[in-house]
Amino acid sequence: MTTETTPTSTTAPVARRSRPVRPGTPEWTALLERIAAGAAERERDQTPPHEIIGWVKEAGVGRLRLPVEDGGAGLTLPELFAALIDLAEADSSVPHILRTHYWFVEQHLQSSNDPAFRRRLLELAGNDLLVGNGFSEQSKRPVGLYFDTAFTPDPAGGYRLNGTKYYSTGSIYSDHTQIWAAAPDGRIAGAVIPVDRAGVSILDDWDGFGQRLTGTGTTHLDDVHVAEEEYFDLGEPDGEPVPGYQGAFLQLFLQAVTAGILRSVRNDAVVLVKRRARNYSHANSPQTPAEDPQVLQVVGEIAADAFAAEAIVLRAAQALQAAADSVVDGIPGEAEAQAAQRAAAEAKVAVDRFSYATAAKLFDVGGTSATQAAHNLDRHWRNVRTISTHNPTFLKASALGANFVHGTAFPANAYF
Numbered sequence: 001m002t003t004e005t006t007p008t009s010t011t012a013p014v015a016r017r018s019r020p021v022r023p024g025t026p027e028w029t030a031l032l033e034r035i036a037a038g039a040a041e042r043e044r045d046q047t048p049p050h051e052i053i054g055w056v057k058e059a060g061v062g063r064l065r066l067p068v069e070d071g072g073a074g075l076t077l078p079e080l081f082a083a084l085i086d087l088a089e090a091d092s093s094v095p096h097i098l099r100t101h102y103w104f105v106e107q108h109l110q111s112s113n114d115p116a117f118r119r120r121l122l123e124l125a126g127n128d129l130l131v132g133n134g135f136s137e138q139s140k141r142p143v144g145l146y147f148d149t150a151f152t153p154d155p156a157g158g159y160r161l162n163g164t165k166y167y168s169t170g171s172i173y174s175d176h177t178q179i180w181a182a183a184p185d186g187r188i189a190g191a192v193i194p195v196d197r198a199g200v201s202i203l204d205d206w207d208g209f210g211q212r213l214t215g216t217g218t219t220h221l222d223d224v225h226v227a228e229e230e231y232f233d234l235g236e237p238d239g240e241p242v243p244g245y246q247g248a249f250l251q252l253f254l255q256a257v258t259a260g261i262l263r264s265v266r267n268d269a270v271v272l273v274k275r276r277a278r279n280y281s282h283a284n285s286p287q288t289p290a291e292d293p294q295v296l297q298v299v300g301e302i303a304a305d306a307f308a309a310e311a312i313v314l315r316a317a318q319a320l321q322a323a324a325d326s327v328v329d330g331i332p333g334e335a336e337a338q339a340a341q342r343a344a345a346e347a348k349v350a351v352d353r354f355s356y357a358t359a360a361k362l363f364d365v366g367g368t369s370a371t372q373a374a375h376n377l378d379r380h381w382r383n384v385r386t387i388s389t390h391n392p393t394f395l396k397a398s399a400l401g402a403n404f405v406h407g408t409a410f411p412a413n414a415y416f
Helices: 026-036 039-045 052-059 077-090 093-097 098-109 115-126 246-275 293-326 334-360 362-366 379-388 393-406
Strands: 131-134 150-153 159-165 175-183 186-196 200-202 219-224 231-234
Touching: 039 093, 039 200, 052 093, 077 093, 077 246, 077 293, 077 379, 093 098, 093 219, 093 246, 098 115, 098 131, 098 246, 098 293, 115 131, 115 362, 159 175, 159 186, 175 219, 175 231, 219 231, 246 362, 246 379, 293 334, 293 362, 334 362, 334 379, 334 393
Parallel strands: 131 175, 150 175
Antiparallel strands: 150 159, 159 219, 175 186, 186 231, 200 219
């Protein structure tokens, strides 16, 4: 589907609750149930979840990581990742849509160069406005911090921004988008701008076979004005790397979504077995599949894999929290940052080793009828496989081996 979209709402703040809905409360459970209802049908019919994202904003879910004194829930990183797993169990598109919003918050929670600038950006999240992204491009340049999209000085003041971005996940549901691009003097820079600004066009043209409703489409930037106060320098693309855990945050976020999907696989396996009325004539049990020990074994294996994925993600989130706690003047400790990168990489390699197979096991308990399009159960395999393509698993494993054997540092960018 290729359509030009308008924002979910205007850039005016929504009516904000006094506090966001906290994970683990009855209100959180009710929100999850509301999101889960119709999730399979939305994905099957390719119905963009604009209404659902509206519910998320009304509940203050974008403020979960903000400090309590700033109107947030003050969640730790392990608590945030547990909440993301909950959301992905309900509908895997929802947390994926929010991925760059939460990264935006995490970036500016830890920045210290300009307190007024930091406060102004975090107020976007505090007012329940969501921030999407425009980072990736399709060119012959290596994936990383080299851009054809560019800022050029505007003689009238500020800058003009021109170019095309791809994989703009979440932007069609957001109020603002964060763009990174080439800047004068061989530098790179960023800006956070409203999605309804003149010259910004966001297309819903993502045609991947999984995570179809995440708005991972194209952003066109046609002579977009960027005010001086919206522009921020990011240094040189080949500059000395600074220790960080932001790349680890972005990577582990995807494993949290996968863990939530595996929970959903487990749930669907239970429903599928319970509703099947007949078994194969040569099965080990003449009774229903729910009485067949081999079918129950498969359900148990799926449940164990879902548990393992969640445990891996939450253990890695502890390493990210240690890195966040070590930040001084905007920079985490080098050892803590490396440990966070290592943990996120280990989590991806480990979870990817079984997640595809776990999603496919659903059909071992369901039989041929489970493949009917009406049930849309194939979405789980398609979604976890699509998520896994964000940064190749084999490159993560190679980097881990080099780190353990030679002490080689991990790449200091968000694309690792």
